[in-house]
Amino acid sequence: GNSVTQMEGPVTLSEEAFLTINCTYTATGYPSLFWYVQYPGEGLQLLLKATKADDKGSNKGFEATYRKETTSFHLEKGSVQVSDSAVYFCALLTGNQFYFGTGTSLTVIP
Amino acid sequence: DTAVSQTPKYLVTQMGNDKSIKCEQNLGHDTMYWYKQDSKKFLKIMFSYNNKELIINETVPNRFSPKSPDKAHLNLHINSLELGDSAVYFCASSQDLATIQETQYFGPGTRLLVL
Numbered sequence: 001g002n003s004v005t006q007m008e009g010p011v012t013l014s015e016e017a018f019l020t021i022n023c024t025y026t027a028t029g030y031p032s033l034f035w036y037v038q039y040p041g042e043g044l045q046l047l048l049k050a051t052k053a054d055d056k057g058s059n060k061g062f063e064a065t066y067r068k069e070t071t072s073f074h075l076e077k078g079s080v081q082v083s084d085s086a087v088y089f090c091a092l093l094t095g096n097q098f099y100f101g102t103g104t105s106l107t108v109i110p
Numbered sequence: 111d112t113a114v115s116q117t118p119k120y121l122v123t124q125m126g127n128d129k130s131i132k133c134e135q136n137l138g139h140d141t142m143y144w145y146k147q148d149s150k151k152f153l154k155i156m157f158s159y160n161n162k163e164l165i166i167n168e169t170v171p172n173r174f175s176p177k178s179p180d181k182a183h184l185n186l187h188i189n190s191l192e193l194g195d196s197a198v199y200f201c202a203s204s205q206d207l208a209t210i211q212e213t214q215y216f217g218p219g220t221r222l223l224v225l
Contacts, residue, residue: 043218043219044202046214097158100145100152100153102153103153
């Protein structure tokens with residue numbers, strides 16, 4: 001079946017720290033991969049995406065590389081800010097349907 | 111202007127009641143969705159509706175019924191509410207069925223609490 005596994009949260013970092021949120025997936029066929037972000041009290045927003053192996057998605061300083069050999073799509077940011085505090089969801093798209101991970105809560109403290 | 115809006119934002123009700131959550135999108139999209147996010151932040155699709163066809167997730171109890179008066183609206187009606195229905199429900203839309211080119215736009219969520 002299709003599924004997404006994210007690292008358990010919550011994650012608490014100091015401002016300017018390096019961020020990694022792990023994501024691995026199981027899918028039939030060749031899925032597309034996404035990271036969504038949910039700020040407090042809001043709906044999910046697309047952060048970045050990748051369509052095929054070795055593609056790198058990037059946005060707002062966040063990056064993730066589609067690794068087919070390890071079935072992973074880890075999210076990274078070199079220097080986090082307080083405004084990055086949110087819940088981050090990894091997702092895959094296959095067969096016109098999204099499958100979301102459980103979300104990882106990130107809190108960045110000044 | 112809000113692209114995808116939901117009402118109400120908060121809903122507190124007694125077990126056994128029937129309630130509806132409304133969703134409207136002003137993006138001209140053909141496809142709309144309902145997701146349920148539980149207390150552990152797990153987000154799971156419930157339904158997708160592509161203008162002509164309602165795709166029902168088999169794991170959703172038949173107490174849940176989506177209703178679409180037109181392609182800009184997809185309301186969620188819930189009969190005989192149970193404690194386990196407490197969650198945040200998100201509406202979303204996309205131009206067409208989900209593909210890599212089709213970004214989904216999410217509403218702000220409706221927080222349902224069943225007492």
